[in-house]
Amino acid sequence: MSDRLPGFSTLAVHAGAQPDPTTGARATPIYQTTSFVFNDADHAASLFGLQAFGNIYTRIGNPTNAVLEERVAALEGGTAALAVASGHAAQVVVLQQLLQPGDEFIAARKLYGGSINQFTHAFKSFGWNVVWADPDDIASFERAVTPRTKAIFIESIANPAGSITDIEAISTVARKAGVPLIVDNTLASPYLIRPIDHGADIVVHSLTKFLGGHGNSLGGIIVDAGTFDWSTGGKYPMLSEPRPEYHGIRLQETFGNFAFAIACRVLGLRDLGPALSPFNAFMILTGIETLPLRMQKHCDNAKAVAEYLAGHPAVASVSYAGLPNDKYNQLARKYAPRGAGAVFTFSLKGGYDAGVSLVSKLQLFSHLANVGDTRSLVIHPASTTHSQLDDAAKIKSGAGPDVVRLSVGIEDKEDLIADLEQALGA
Numbered sequence: 001m002s003d004r005l006p007g008f009s010t011l012a013v014h015a016g017a018q019p020d021p022t023t024g025a026r027a028t029p030i031y032q033t034t035s036f037v038f039n040d041a042d043h044a045a046s047l048f049g050l051q052a053f054g055n056i057y058t059r060i061g062n063p064t065n066a067v068l069e070e071r072v073a074a075l076e077g078g079t080a081a082l083a084v085a086s087g088h089a090a091q092v093v094v095l096q097q098l099l100q101p102g103d104e105f106i107a108a109r110k111l112y113g114g115s116i117n118q119f120t121h122a123f124k125s126f127g128w129n130v131v132w133a134d135p136d137d138i139a140s141f142e143r144a145v146t147p148r149t150k151a152i153f154i155e156s157i158a159n160p161a162g163s164i165t166d167i168e169a170i171s172t173v174a175r176k177a178g179v180p181l182i183v184d185n186t187l188a189s190p191y192l193i194r195p196i197d198h199g200a201d202i203v204v205h206s207l208t209k210f211l212g213g214h215g216n217s218l219g220g221i222i223v224d225a226g227t228f229d230w231s232t233g234g235k236y237p238m239l240s241e242p243r244p245e246y247h248g249i250r251l252q253e254t255f256g257n258f259a260f261a262i263a264c265r266v267l268g269l270r271d272l273g274p275a276l277s278p279f280n281a282f283m284i285l286t287g288i289e290t291l292p293l294r295m296q297k298h299c300d301n302a303k304a305v306a307e308y309l310a311g312h313p314a315v316a317s318v319s320y321a322g323l324p325n326d327k328y329n330q331l332a333r334k335y336a337p338r339g340a341g342a343v344f345t346f347s348l349k350g351g352y353d354a355g356v357s358l359v360s361k362l363q364l365f366s367h368l369a370n371v372g373d374t375r376s377l378v379i380h381p382a383s384t385t386h387s388q389l390d391d392a393a394k395i396k397s398g399a400g401p402d403v404v405r406l407s408v409g410i411e412d413k414e415d416l417i418a419d420l421e422q423a424l425g426a
């Protein structure tokens with residue numbers, strides 16, 4: 001072996017995986033087991049006391065999931081990762097390590113609709129208070145900081161309009177406030193943007209989308225950048241203080257630059273319980289092997305579809321950061337030079353009714369609530385994912401009544417354009 005560092009496509013196929021030591025199986029086996037036999041009583045005790053790494057019970061860790069964790073950590077440039085049952089589970093587990101009841105976190109207002117719900121309603125019952133900021137106005141993040149702020153949460157490429165967030169500028173605000181920056185990198189995937197290179201301390205994903213990539217398995221993951229010092233000022237007791245759950249161990253002191261990933265596993269996943277099925281980990285690993293090929297095709301198709309829509313008489317406007325005259329094009333060139341992703345919105349001159357009519361006439365595009373499938377998808381956010389927001393909040397989050405969202409798949413672009421043509425024209 002040479003000392004070359006492997007490139008992204010090589011890591012996507014190989015990182016974390018080895019031929020199975022007992023059988024020689026080349027694909028990562030699905031370790032479909034709940035529990036693992038201990039070597040002896042001392043081994044069991046050291047696993048439970050966190051003195052040794054190893055498998056105990058699949059709610060806490062599983063060898064198939066471990067390959068997925070190592071692979072995504074390598075692709076994102078983090079120190080360690082933790083796979084969980086869904087993207088939403090990743091968000092709960094991350095924030096449980098950071099917030100105590102009464103604490104606050106600042107979130108960009110342009111987010112996946114499900115995250116807006118989770119932050120506004122579900123987290124309120126835990127006593128975690130979200131404070132909204134505008135990702136197009138960096139000063140709004142600065143103004144939102146208080147002594148109770150414990151984290152900042154943004155999307156790299158933001159739902160639903162595919163806008164690009166200035167990660168470096170917001171990471172400067174986070175650094176100044178002494179809190180970690182969490183970046184949801186679902187819509188970009190590490191093929192397009194690696195947030196840790198731009199100052200993120202924690203990256204989360206819905207693996208359900210582009211990483212799994214085939215619309216068949218839910219999953220989520222948390223990547224620890226290893227960059228944040230959790231010991232400052234007793235602000236993060238889950239990481240810096242002796243933990244009664246583990247004989248008074250201090251996680252940062254013991255685990256250093258992967259303490260956050262360990263906290264998520266042994267305090268979050270172990271006790272909250274949203275474990276990823278090893279079968280789903282296998283499906284998602286298989287998806288990741290082709291991530292670079294798929295992502296490039298997704299982006300190339302999305303650009304072609306966006307250009308077609310921009311020239312169509314029924315279309316009022318297209319929000320795609322890959323178009324040269326788009327508001328986010330400068331940021332796209334900086335952060336996502338290979339392509340601006342495959343999820344974007346456009347608005348129709350005919351308003352709400354035209355949006356509803358379009359989704360019902362499209363045939364190749366599937367009308368459903370997902371993104372990041374090989375198949376092309378369409379949804380009218382105002383009547384579905386964002387319907388619970390009031391009109392002003394809909395518009396602020398990029399989901400006004402005339403807006404349609406596409407997730408462009410990897411079919412032939414000519415077929416996608418023909419489908420839009422018949423649906424817009426008819």
Ligand SMILES: *Cc1c(COP(=O)(O)O)cnc(C)c1O
Nearest residue numbers: 086087088112184186206208219
């Ligand atoms: C889908 C999605 C989530 C939630 O993920 P699930 O796997 O559905 O729980 C979070 N963030 C973004 C950007 C998403 O697209």
